[in-house]
Amino acid sequence: xxxxxxxxxxxxxxxxxxxxxxxxxxxxxxxxxxxxxxxxxxxxxxxxxxxxxxxxxxxxxxxxxxxxxxxxxxxxxxxxxxxxxxxxxxxxxxxxxxxxxxxxxxxxxxxxxxxxxxxxxxxxxxxxxxxxxxxxxxxxxxxxxxxx
Amino acid sequence: xxxxxxxxxxxxxxxxxxxxxxxxxxxxxxxxxxxxxxxxxxxxxxxxxxxxxxxxxxxxxxxxxxxxxxxxxxxxxxxxxxxxxxxxxxxxxxxxxxxxxxxxxxxxxxxxxxxxxxxxxxxxxxxxxxxxxxxxxxxxxxxxxxxxxx
Numbered sequence: 001x002x003x004x005x006x007x008x009x010x011x012x013x014x015x016x017x018x019x020x021x022x023x024x025x026x027x028x029x030x031x032x033x034x035x036x037x038x039x040x041x042x043x044x045x046x047x048x049x050x051x052x053x054x055x056x057x058x059x060x061x062x063x064x065x066x067x068x069x070x071x072x073x074x075x076x077x078x079x080x081x082x083x084x085x086x087x088x089x090x091x092x093x094x095x096x097x098x099x100x101x102x103x104x105x106x107x108x109x110x111x112x113x114x115x116x117x118x119x120x121x122x123x124x125x126x127x128x129x130x131x132x133x134x135x136x137x138x139x140x141x142x143x144x145x146x147x148x
Numbered sequence: 149x150x151x152x153x154x155x156x157x158x159x160x161x162x163x164x165x166x167x168x169x170x171x172x173x174x175x176x177x178x179x180x181x182x183x184x185x186x187x188x189x190x191x192x193x194x195x196x197x198x199x200x201x202x203x204x205x206x207x208x209x210x211x212x213x214x215x216x217x218x219x220x221x222x223x224x225x226x227x228x229x230x231x232x233x234x235x236x237x238x239x240x241x242x243x244x245x246x247x248x249x250x251x252x253x254x255x256x257x258x259x260x261x262x263x264x265x266x267x268x269x270x271x272x273x274x275x276x277x278x279x280x281x282x283x284x285x286x287x288x289x290x291x292x293x294x295x296x297x298x
Contacts, residue, residue: 033176060206068179071181081238082238083233083236086232
């Protein structure tokens with residue numbers, strides 16, 4: 001886990017997070033666990049009636065996966081903002097591959113503000129989710145002088 | 149085109165953060181960090197109880213019997229809604245045992261392509277039992293008109 005600003009630099013990438021393929025079971029669990037009971041995600045009949053081929057992942061499931069990319073890298077208390085655009089639906093059998101890259105780092109009073117560009121694709125590299133997160137990291141004097 | 153929906157008051161919702169639901173959420177997303185599902189581990193890591201993950205406030209805000217009623221009352225068919233964008237600002241943690249009060253409002257409603265595509269933007273603040281703002285989140289929903297369905 002990243003603990004202070006000296007451990008990160010612009011251009012650094014977060015360790016890639018690869019989630020298992022989406023199954024109907026995944027969606028059934030997330031329906032119950034997330035309170036999002038929209039039938040488009042669990043009932044193929046409802047999905048087809050709405051013009052979709054089949055059920056597909058909840059946007060907030062994909063965002064929860066992206067959140068795990070962040071909280072696996074830095075303590076959640078450092079997170080200041082987190083936003084995503086749901087660019088394309090994630091279908092059954094698709095796997096979300098979550099990536100983040102540091103695109104800005106600014107020293108401020110009381111800490112260091114780090115901006116992370118987020119991108120999630122399926123296993124074939126097709127873009128599904130894009131976004132941005134801001135974290136604030138403490139600055140250690142020693143870390144600054146050793147220049148990480 | 150602005151709309152009568154903007155600033156339509158949405159009744160506030162108060163919801164308790166339940167341990168079982170945080171555990172269920174962790175299981176559903178394949179969470180491996182025990183601070184998100186195991187109270188002993190959370191306490192050992194310095195937290196007062198199980199920590200709610202970054203997107204959990206949305207889940208809690210949907211714990212009403214019929215969370216889609218507000219959209220139906222605006223004439224929106226929930227089967228035509230797609231989540232387009234979601235953003236959070238964070239001010240403080242949410243833990244199991246907290247009582248969260250959600251205050252929501254519709255901040256924009258935009259129609260495009262002669263009403264065949266509509267965008268609804270809703271902003272929600274989540275306040276805890278101590279009167280502290282924990283997070284503010286913004287949801288953008290796109291509503292496809294019937295003629296755009298495949």
